[in-house]
Amino acid sequence: MAMKQSLRKRVGVTVLAWVVAFLIFFPILWTFLTSFKSELDAIAMPPKFLFFHWTLENYAEVQERSNYLHFAFNSVVLSIGANVVGLIIAVPAAWSMAFAPGKRTKDLLMWMLSTKMMPAVGVLVPIYLLFRDLHLLDTLTGIGLVLMLLNLPILIWMLYTYFKEIPVDILEAARMDGASLLNEILYVLTPMSVPGIASTMLLAIILSWNEAFWTLNLATSDAAPLTAFIASYSAPEGFFWAKLSAASTLAIAPILILGWFSQKQLVRGLTFGAVK
Amino acid sequence: MATQQTTTAGRYLVAPSVILLFVWMIVPLAMTLYFSTMRYLLLNPERTGFVGLANYTAFLSDPNFIAALFNTLILVGSVLVISVCGGILVALLMDQPVFGLNLLRLMVIAPFFVMPTVSALVWKNLLMNPDSGLFAWIARSLGFSPIVWFTHYPMLSIIVVVSWEWLPFASLILLTALQSLDEEQKEAAQLDGAGPISYFGYIVLPHIARAITVVVLIETIFLLSVFAEIYVTTSGGPGVATTNIPFLVYKQALLDFDVGSASAGGIVAVVLANIVAIFLMRMVGRNLEG
Numbered sequence: 001m002a003m004k005q006s007l008r009k010r011v012g013v014t015v016l017a018w019v020v021a022f023l024i025f026f027p028i029l030w031t032f033l034t035s036f037k038s039e040l041d042a043i044a045m046p047p048k049f050l051f052f053h054w055t056l057e058n059y060a061e062v063q064e065r066s067n068y069l070h071f072a073f074n075s076v077v078l079s080i081g082a083n084v085v086g087l088i089i090a091v092p093a094a095w096s097m098a099f100a101p102g103k104r105t106k107d108l109l110m111w112m113l114s115t116k117m118m119p120a121v122g123v124l125v126p127i128y129l130l131f132r133d134l135h136l137l138d139t140l141t142g143i144g145l146v147l148m149l150l151n152l153p154i155l156i157w158m159l160y161t162y163f164k165e166i167p168v169d170i171l172e173a174a175r176m177d178g179a180s181l182l183n184e185i186l187y188v189l190t191p192m193s194v195p196g197i198a199s200t201m202l203l204a205i206i207l208s209w210n211e212a213f214w215t216l217n218l219a220t221s222d223a224a225p226l227t228a229f230i231a232s233y234s235a236p237e238g239f240f241w242a243k244l245s246a247a248s249t250l251a252i253a254p255i256l257i258l259g260w261f262s263q264k265q266l267v268r269g270l271t272f273g274a275v276k
Numbered sequence: 277m278a279t280q281q282t283t284t285a286g287r288y289l290v291a292p293s294v295i296l297l298f299v300w301m302i303v304p305l306a307m308t309l310y311f312s313t314m315r316y317l318l319l320n321p322e323r324t325g326f327v328g329l330a331n332y333t334a335f336l337s338d339p340n341f342i343a344a345l346f347n348t349l350i351l352v353g354s355v356l357v358i359s360v361c362g363g364i365l366v367a368l369l370m371d372q373p374v375f376g377l378n379l380l381r382l383m384v385i386a387p388f389f390v391m392p393t394v395s396a397l398v399w400k401n402l403l404m405n406p407d408s409g410l411f412a413w414i415a416r417s418l419g420f421s422p423i424v425w426f427t428h429y430p431m432l433s434i435i436v437v438v439s440w441e442w443l444p445f446a447s448l449i450l451l452t453a454l455q456s457l458d459e460e461q462k463e464a465a466q467l468d469g470a471g472p473i474s475y476f477g478y479i480v481l482p483h484i485a486r487a488i489t490v491v492v493l494i495e496t497i498f499l500l501s502v503f504a505e506i507y508v509t510t511s512g513g514p515g516v517a518t519t520n521i522p523f524l525v526y527k528q529a530l531l532d533f534d535v536g537s538a539s540a541g542g543i544v545a546v547v548l549a550n551i552v553a554i555f556l557m558r559m560v561g562r563n564l565e566g
Contacts, residue, residue, distance in 0.1 A: 013372040017380055020369060024443065025383035028390065030410065031398050043408035046417075093293040096286030108290065110561055115301040117553035119501050121525040122546035125539050126307035128529065149300040156293060181285065210391040212504035213522075217530065227504065230393040234508040241401055241408070248394045259389035260382050267452045271494065275449050275487050 028252070035059070035245035042241040058246035065243075068250055071229035077140055078215075078225055079208035082147035083201055086155050089148075091197065094159035095189065099171065109160065112153045120213045131218060140223045143215060147208045155204055158269045162196025163189075199265035202258055209255045226251040305546070311539035318533035331540035340516050340524060341541070348520040348548075351435060352499040356492060358439040363446025363491065368480075370447070371454045381448070388444040392504040399437045400426055400509050430510050430517045437505055442498075446491045453487035454480070486559075493556035500549050521545050 033049070034042050041052040062068050097105045127146070128137075136142030166189065174188045212227040219228055230251050233244045259266075267275055315327045335341055370380060387395065403410050404425035412422035425433040457480065465479050503522045506512055512519035512527065519527070525545060529538035 010373050010375070013369070014374040014376070017369045017372070017374045018376070020366060021380045021383040024366075024440075025386050027395070027398055027403060027440065028386055030402055031394075034402060045408060045413055047410055047413055089292050089296065092289035096289040100286040102286065106561075108294065110557055112293070112297055114553060114557060115297050117497055117549055117556070118301060118305070119522065119542075119545045119549045120503075121501070121522040122542040122549075123301075123304035123308055124525065125311055125529050125535050125542060126304040129535070130304070130307075149296060152293060152297060206389060210389070212392045213501065216393075216504060216507060217526070227391050227393050230391065230397060231504070231508050233397055234393075244397060244401055248398055252390050252394055255391070256386060256389045259385070263381065263385050263448065266385070266388075267449050270445070271449060271487075271490050275453055275490055 028256075031245045031248050033245075034242055035249045037242050037245075039240070039242045042245070058242045059250070062243055062247045062250065066229060066232060066247070068229065068247065071224060071226045072250070074140065074219075074223055075209055075225035075227075078144050078147055078223075079205045081140075082144040082208055083151060083155070083204040085144070086148045086151050086204065087197065087201060090152060090155035090159055094156045094163055095185070097156075098160050098163035098166075099168070109157070112156055116150075116153045124217065127214075128217065137218055138220050138222045138224070143219050143223050143225070146214045146218065147211060150211065150214070151204045151207055154207070154269060155200055158200040158203065158265075159193075159196065161268065162200070163193060165196075166192050199262055200269065202262035203265055203269040206255055206259050206262065308539045308542050308546075311535050312543050314536050314539075316535040316539075318535060327536065331536045332543075335537050335540040335544065340519065341521075341544075343516045344519045344521050344524040347431065347516070347518060348500065350431060351438065351502060351520055352496055354435045355438045355442055355499055356495055358435070359442040359446045359495060360488060360491060362439070362443050363450050364484075364488075366443070366447040367450035367454050367484075368476075370451050381451075385444045385448050387440055388442075388448075390441070392441065393508050395441050396437050396505040396509045399440070400433070404433060404436075426510060427514070430514060434502075434505055434510065434518050437509075438499070438502055441505075442495055445495065449487055449491050450484055453484040457483050489559060490556075493552060493559065496552045497549060497556065500545070500552070521548070 035058055036054045036056070037048065037052050038055055038057070041048050044052075097109065131137045131142050134142075136145070170188060170192075171184060174184050179188065209225075210227070215225050215227045216231060219225065230247060233240065233247055312331050313326060313328060315325050315330075366384060370377065370384070374380065390398075401409070404423075406412050406422045406424040406427075409422075411425070415422045423429065425436075461479060465475050470478070501522050502520060503526065506518055506520065506523050507526075510518040512523045516524075521541065522545065525538050525541040528534045528541060532538075
């Protein structure tokens, strides 16, 4: 009897949870479906949910009209490039703070985090002017530099919390056995920290991919990533719902898939280790 | 355990990060401060000079600033209330013994990975369009006339879009916090005959209070900087109805080319964000001790 009741309760809760999750997810699903419609079907009233003539023409047109691949290429180069460089700078820093902390390590970590709190508009003007004078506006180098600096504190923080979890005993054992600093890093620390580094990287790529303040303000065409590509659809031109949907699907699909893989690390990364 | 040798090596390893972040933060900030005391118009660069606090008095007494400040507070406050309350409900629901939790989680977190320009345009055109949007169809089917979202309720529309972006974040973090609740504590509460409300009030809420604080602080920092959603939908309008402080500063700097005034605005934004940041830093710092 009690069993039956709890099963019934479980089914009821499940149905409710699925309805809520479906509603939250719906705008993405709707965008995906609309991207396969003709423009007429896209604005049909009543809306056509599944039974319409499926077509790929929007995808072809989006590529042709606004050169999706150019922007996608920039997004990939920027989000991977910026964070690879970021990692090269952040790993040694996080490593030394985790394993050879000094008196000021904690203050230093807090200060690094505080740079993340500065609102972008506070430095928009000087960065814009510096970029203009150094001819960095609308270049991959310039935008990549900004994206790298934006993520650097998060990279260091996440890596630091991962490195902290590596047991110190193992390091001491390696040192007892006469391992040099370099060997210690190469053969002991690296294998143990690969999962942490990988999930840090994943989160950092997602953040860079979706960064929309600096990319909109500093890039116009040559170095513009997908955020700017989508922004070019903000001025409606006739029937463009299906094309907008196709462009949106193309812009979010890669990162959605990456994001789903990294969702467990997300909590930790975005709360700077405050919630695990 | 740290030897002299490793400590010295450590300094060199940390140095690049420190120098980069220092240059990235302090130098532009100092420049912003400097510009904010100057008359500096990009279109008329010859007419410069020290003007003291004139930019600040001009910026702060500008009716557009008051409107932007008000809009910023409304936007941040509303999205916080919606996403945190909604997030608690979603997290409580997902914490129940449901079938297919992993798939559910994927669906709930998905909006967080959508870039802001996409979410804003999809909501504006596919859902909220008064002629062919899905909401218009639902309204008509129920016998109401469709709401002209972005024209009649511009701020509410932005709030809806931004809340959709942040609800998943709050839900995911609060769910993580809920899942760390002790099974034994749950059972003890049940044995003691705690009703659902007192169970929530005395056991659940205290347990997730810290996570809620973290969500509120982190969201506040990001919400104070909402920009792309406004940029691609309303451009701050109609009038200044959806102009928040970041958008106002952007407008003055890159559309009106008034560097001095925009810099003063930037400094005001930094001060606002810092008030929140101090609290967040304390929370995170406390965690470092453990």
